[in-house]
Amino acid sequence: MVGMKIHIVYAHPHTASLNAALRDEAVRTLEGLGHTVTVADLYAMQWKAVADFDDFGPTENEAFMPAAGEAWEQGEIAADVKAEQARLLAADLVILQFPLWWYTVPAIMKGWIDRVFTNGFGYGTSRDWPRFGDGVLKGRRAMVVVTTGAAESHLSDRGVNGDIDSLLFPLQHGVLFYTGMEVLPPVVVTSAHPGFSASDYADAVKDLRSRLETFAETAPVAYRRQAEDYDDDKRLKPGLEPAGTTGFALHLA
Amino acid sequence: MVGMKIHIVYAHPHTASLNAALRDEAVRTLEGLGHTVTVADLYAMQWKAVADFDDFGPTENEAFMPAAGEAWEQGEIAADVKAEQARLLAADLVILQFPLWWYTVPAIMKGWIDRVFTNGFGYGTSRDWPRFGDGVLKGRRAMVVVTTGAAESHLSDRGVNGDIDSLLFPLQHGVLFYTGMEVLPPVVVTSAHPGFSASDYADAVKDLRSRLETFAETAPVAYRRQAEDYDDDKRLKPGLEPAGTTGFALHLA
Numbered sequence: 001m002v003g004m005k006i007h008i009v010y011a012h013p014h015t016a017s018l019n020a021a022l023r024d025e026a027v028r029t030l031e032g033l034g035h036t037v038t039v040a041d042l043y044a045m046q047w048k049a050v051a052d053f054d055d056f057g058p059t060e061n062e063a064f065m066p067a068a069g070e071a072w073e074q075g076e077i078a079a080d081v082k083a084e085q086a087r088l089l090a091a092d093l094v095i096l097q098f099p100l101w102w103y104t105v106p107a108i109m110k111g112w113i114d115r116v117f118t119n120g121f122g123y124g125t126s127r128d129w130p131r132f133g134d135g136v137l138k139g140r141r142a143m144v145v146v147t148t149g150a151a152e153s154h155l156s157d158r159g160v161n162g163d164i165d166s167l168l169f170p171l172q173h174g175v176l177f178y179t180g181m182e183v184l185p186p187v188v189v190t191s192a193h194p195g196f197s198a199s200d201y202a203d204a205v206k207d208l209r210s211r212l213e214t215f216a217e218t219a220p221v222a223y224r225r226q227a228e229d230y231d232d233d234k235r236l237k238p239g240l241e242p243a244g245t246t247g248f249a250l251h252l253a
Numbered sequence: 254m255v256g257m258k259i260h261i262v263y264a265h266p267h268t269a270s271l272n273a274a275l276r277d278e279a280v281r282t283l284e285g286l287g288h289t290v291t292v293a294d295l296y297a298m299q300w301k302a303v304a305d306f307d308d309f310g311p312t313e314n315e316a317f318m319p320a321a322g323e324a325w326e327q328g329e330i331a332a333d334v335k336a337e338q339a340r341l342l343a344a345d346l347v348i349l350q351f352p353l354w355w356y357t358v359p360a361i362m363k364g365w366i367d368r369v370f371t372n373g374f375g376y377g378t379s380r381d382w383p384r385f386g387d388g389v390l391k392g393r394r395a396m397v398v399v400t401t402g403a404a405e406s407h408l409s410d411r412g413v414n415g416d417i418d419s420l421l422f423p424l425q426h427g428v429l430f431y432t433g434m435e436v437l438p439p440v441v442v443t444s445a446h447p448g449f450s451a452s453d454y455a456d457a458v459k460d461l462r463s464r465l466e467t468f469a470e471t472a473p474v475a476y477r478r479q480a481e482d483y484d485d486d487k488r489l490k491p492g493l494e495p496a497g498t499t500g501f502a503l504h505l506a
Binding site: 012016017043049050062063065066101102106107110111114125153156159160162163170171173174194224230235246247248249250251 | 265266267269270296302303304305306315316317318319354355356357358359360361363364366367370378385402404406407409410411412413414415416419420422423424426427428446447477479483486487488489497499500501502503504
């Protein structure tokens with residue numbers, strides 16, 4: 001399949017980092033496959049990280065969330081936010097690439113999430129807002145590409161850091177799946193520190209390329225859809241899970 | 254117990270919000286008990302959210318994490334970061350108060366974490382860096398105070414959002430416990446939207462006051478300490494958990 005559109009949202013402060021090299025490999029690979037790639041390089045763009053009233057036009061609402069909603073209704077949203085929303089709507093695949101800082105995205109990428117997925121676009125205050133499997137970005141796929149200084153064992157099922165799939169759940173389930181996207185398994189590059197060797201890099205590139213070559217047919221993470229598996233209180237209907245399942249595992253079919 | 258020091262790190266863009274009212278109640282309550290309170294009001298301070306090379310003095314290191322480490326060694330860290338580190342070191346209790354945005358802290362508070370817990374202070378690159386129960390802030394307590402628009406059922410054990418304890422795990426375990434603090438159960442104010450009533454507010458204040466009055470004797474969350482319960486690969490030693498335990502629950506004793 002050629003001619004698809006991929007939007008890469010990228011955050012790293014060092015222009016010659018491992019992350020930058022992997023981003024360039026991703027762009028080359030995807031363009032080589034005949035796709036069109038856009039990149040939001042958040043540090044290079046000096047992306048405004050902090051969501052505040054300056055993101056909206058004049059508003060009579062003093063409360064933040066209603067003010068955001070009113071600005072959305074009136075089309076009075078900051079231009080940089082509108083541009084990112086347009087890129088997301090145009091994309092077939094959205095990639096978030098970042099170094100894992102304190103078990104989640106760097107602040108500048110959190111600010112991309114906070115500001116782009118504003119009230120009216122990313123979420124609504126109505127209890128029947130379509131989400132978790134439905135939403136504004138339904139029909140698109142998403143994939144996290146993350147580097148971490150931790151070794152693989154530290155992020156494994158019994159690792160002290162917490163297992164990587166659970167650590168990424170609030171982002172993958174709570175942001176990407178929430179807005180309707182199908183979430184592909186993440187590309188995780190571990191032990192990304194000064195000891196990372198040329199051989200480690202070659203392995204990481206091989207893995208990344210393979211995932212990009214197959215993104216359209218890769219099975220997404222099987223998160224349960226709110227519209228089907230949850231009751232009116234948004235609780236998982238009884239009996240759907242294997243006995244004894246707890247925590248985030250409940251939300252996987 | 255009187256005369257303790259509490260540092261509140263606070264993030265909300267609206268100066269007359271529910272969060273602001275709860276923060277003021279917290280300050281009044283704690284001062285009324287004879288404690289000393291400092292507040293980092295991140296929006297009011299126009300806290301710099303983005304960690305970048307501007308946080309360091311001149312460095313020959315091009316890579317970000319080594320540059321941060323070198324700046325720490327030489328005392329060349331931004332003044333706002335140093336001031337927050339000093340407040341944390343002086344505190345008996347650290348409170349992080351914020352609205353839950355996309356299942357974690359707002360970007361400005363993530364930027365407080367990214368910048369204050371810099372290489373050399375909050376973490377180190379050595380494999381024997383003391384963490385998860387030990388660390389620079391050992392001896393202190395920490396508590397999250399969070400508001401969320403979601404209803405309680407949405408964040409309950411079977412709620413579609415994910416259960417709140419798991420959602421807060423990367424912050425509570427991965428940041429607060431990582432740096433050595435004992436983490437108290439969070440104060441969670443649900444259904445914080447325009448329908449939040451005077452009676453809801455009174456309940457929230459009552460709960461918050463009670464938690465502040467008892468913070469010194471409240472039992473912390475029983476996260477397992479890395480120094481005792483994990484092997485050299487930082488994996489949980491076999492047989493410590495009830496059969497069938499998976500995910501973040503493994504890290505609770």
